[in-house]
Amino acid sequence: MDRRKFLKIAVTTGTALSAAPLLDGCGTTASPSPSPGLKVGNHPQAAVHLGDTVTPPNPEYQAEQYFANRLQELTNDEYSVILHPNSELGTAQAMNDLLKAGTALQFVKCNTGQMNNILPAIDAWNLPYAFVDPIKLKNAEHGPMGQKTDELLQAGPGLKVLGWFDGGTRNVFSKIRPIKEPADISGLKIRVTSATSPLAQLFTGLGATAVPVGTSAIYGAFQSGQIDSAENNVPFFVTNHLDEVSKYFSYTKHSYSIDPLMVSLAWFNSQPTDLQAAIIQAATDTEAQERTLWAAGEITYKKQAVTDQGIIFNDTDVDIAAFKTSQPVKDAWAKGPTYGDLFTLLQSAQ
Secondary structure (H helix, E strand, O other), rough: HHHHHHHEEEHHHHOEOOOEEOOOOOEEEOOOOOOOOOOOOOOEEEEEEOOOOOOOOOHHHHHHHHHHHHHHHHHOOEEEEEEOOOOOOOHHHHHHHHHHHHHOOOEOOHHHHHOOOOOOOHHHHHOOOOOOOOHHHHHHHHHHHHHHHHHHHHHOEEEEEEEEEEEEEEEEEEOOOOOOOHHHHHHOOOOOOOOOOOOHHHHHHHHOOEEEEHHHHHHHHHHHHOEEEEEEEEHHHHHHHHHHHHEEEEEEEEEEEEEEEEEEEHHHHHHHHHHHHHHHHHHHHHHHHHHHHHHHHHHHHHHHHHHHHHHHEEOOOOOHHHHHHHHHHHHHHHHHHHHHHHHHHHHHHH
């Protein structure tokens, strides 16, 4: 059999995986989307790389496995996709820098909270309570705000958005106490993705110490006492084993985790037009698959955290209204006009 009929996906162990069925967040088989085939061929096979900070089996990593399968399927195995999860290639910022050239790294899935160093205006997406309705968020991602973000990324750092992964709501988890009202944030040492982000401003304004820590270093920072709290979604919390070093998970829902799948514009433009179309189609199919995986994963990992670690989930008595009307939230939004067109489009997307 032709060697190009085998799927080669390098994972953290450095071994190869056959093209086995993917598992969704509940352990069931995830079937490929029935999108129309765009199979092309007659181009030299190329190894391409996709980097991420999440740890398998996070639903976003499972979606990346799907992307690898789908891209090879649509291109008759023209690409061999090598996945690099768990910050294997460095921090999100380091991977975004690699992506600009597109030689060592062609694809990255990143959170917008980790991108203000390459596009400061992207913090419009990261304002606390920028979105409280997932439908409005999805419409914004696929509407003028998402289109403008893509234009700015292409014109500046040279990154092209292929799709938007759903990362659910971001919430505070802590080994100190549950969070019920804004005053409960005071005194915490809470991990943030960036010291200059709107969320860092929010937590500092509420009396916490905001501590920038890379994704792969969060566990150790909890153990050493550098931090006693952090914020993210449930699958991230469990797949990064942070339920082992924390106790309380409180649904503050202070933001959504907005996670674009991006490609190096320089590399993408260097590809034949038929393969460009296949890359876009594979990403479109993957976005739909990721949202299904995510919904299942949130349920599965919440149950796992309760059963395995006794995590106390505070999901009914968080005073969201008090957070939304707090002065630090107002202060963060007061900086909105500095984000230019993206802030204007955010206001229109509410």
